Amino acid sequence: MKPRTTPSSKPNVLSISIVVYRPDSQQLNSTLAGLSAACHAVYAKRPGQPIALSLIDNGGLPEGLECLEELRASGVTCTVITGQGNVGYGRGHNLAIQRSTSRYHLILNPDIDLAPDSLQQALDFLEAQPEVGLLTPWIGDEFGSQQFLCRRYPTLLDLFIRGFLPCKLQRLFSRRLVRYEMRDVINEIDVVWDPPIVSGCFMLFRTSVLKQLAGFDARYFLYFEDYDLSLRAHDFTRVVYVPSVRVLHHGGGAARKGVAHIRMFISSAYKFFNRFGWKWL
Template sequence: MDRLTVSIVLYRPDARLLQATLDALGEACREAALTPELFLIDNGGGAAIMASLRWPADWTAHVLTGHGNVGFGCGHNLSLAGEGDIHLILNPDLEMAPDALRAARDFLRGHPECGLVVPAARWDDGRIQYLCKRRPAVFDLFLRGFAPAWLRRRFAARLARYEMQDVIGDAVVWDPPLVSGACMFFRTDVLRRVGGFDPRFFLYFEDFDLSLRVARITRIAYVPAVRVVHHGGHAARKGWHHVRLFMQSAARFYGLHGWTWR
């Protein structure tokens, strides 16, 4: 497992965060002695900053542009032609620890039954970000994304269960039902076998859908030795356009995988 493909989908990216993502990736690649094939997929608004980005000269880099805003999942699917044994799906606002890539590769080498590694993530203020989830009822999504603080406090135990807070910690957790697409370390053949992300999802829930399809052919593992910091935000805090996209994708997800209201 000595070849790495990395795909990063961009839409109006923050230049500072994106460069920090690439810098951290570079350090992790040096630690793991890997030279990546990098795909930067510009879904819009990234052209102005491309010339200012820096990455090591020995990387193979593909900048894909001109295809319009095809969505998060479809954007990543454009990189499936990459030649890596490992395919890293990476957000442009996420920094890996220097040893994260080596730890993920070593885990995949030691566990052939595993096709997808999920890292331990923290927000930039140090709080744990729970990338693994149990399958939510519609009520859980309402609580987590849109309910007022007093109502979230009332159902704190329920939300903690949804985020798997009872099991996520310092030990490997096998087969979490759903995982976030912010950072995914795939065996490339697994990602290709399921056809990548479902193009029917424009934004949100494409990672949950992918999790369920991947789990049918391989095992997923949360590996706390793989550490990252994610600077991202929540849909409900991004304005009504994102709220609408979130709700549309939620309806599609439940339509495909079954509705659970409470």
């Protein structure tokens, strides 16, 4: 691995890791631009408390990302971790988590656009609620509609319906999906304590908790590593959904990404249920 970094002498209030593999340059620049604006808001309220970004290149990272240079210019310590090959999503993040000495660590997808006040709102909440070790935000799609990515423990049927059935057929199982996706309690207003599973596209941890968990389980190459980490987090800390923290998510499901992703999804689902228990219907 060959980290390329801009050094900082002060301890970081926040570290961020983003894993990329052949990313869409336009979307990645959009994510970095939103991150830059969110970091500026943090600096405005917490001057002198550095932020560090680790960009883990699992392959195909474009050269000369303008927004990465803008982040560096604004004072964010930026490290590109490269040379390890495509080690998977969780193991990629673990490379940054192992190095982190910050107070808080954000696991972030390269297809997330952050609201300008998102990081400031999130840090304010964590500092006011010391019992919380993992925060998940309100997540919208590119049209601004809410994505319900907090989950109750899944059954195999839930996963099949949500991941592989077309929308018209999903409506036949709407009551199941409402329960699985926690639509009965998740909304745009209310803080929800201890959702069982939260999305890996934005997971803001106290770094001390993340270290206790030893990061992601490296047995998952892609998919279900966030389910695994969420469930294990409840053994150490409280988890909270905070809708005042807002992001947009441009990701898609495994079935829409082709046969290779379906195979990885099934393989990871098998590992997940073997560890936590099989639930069929």
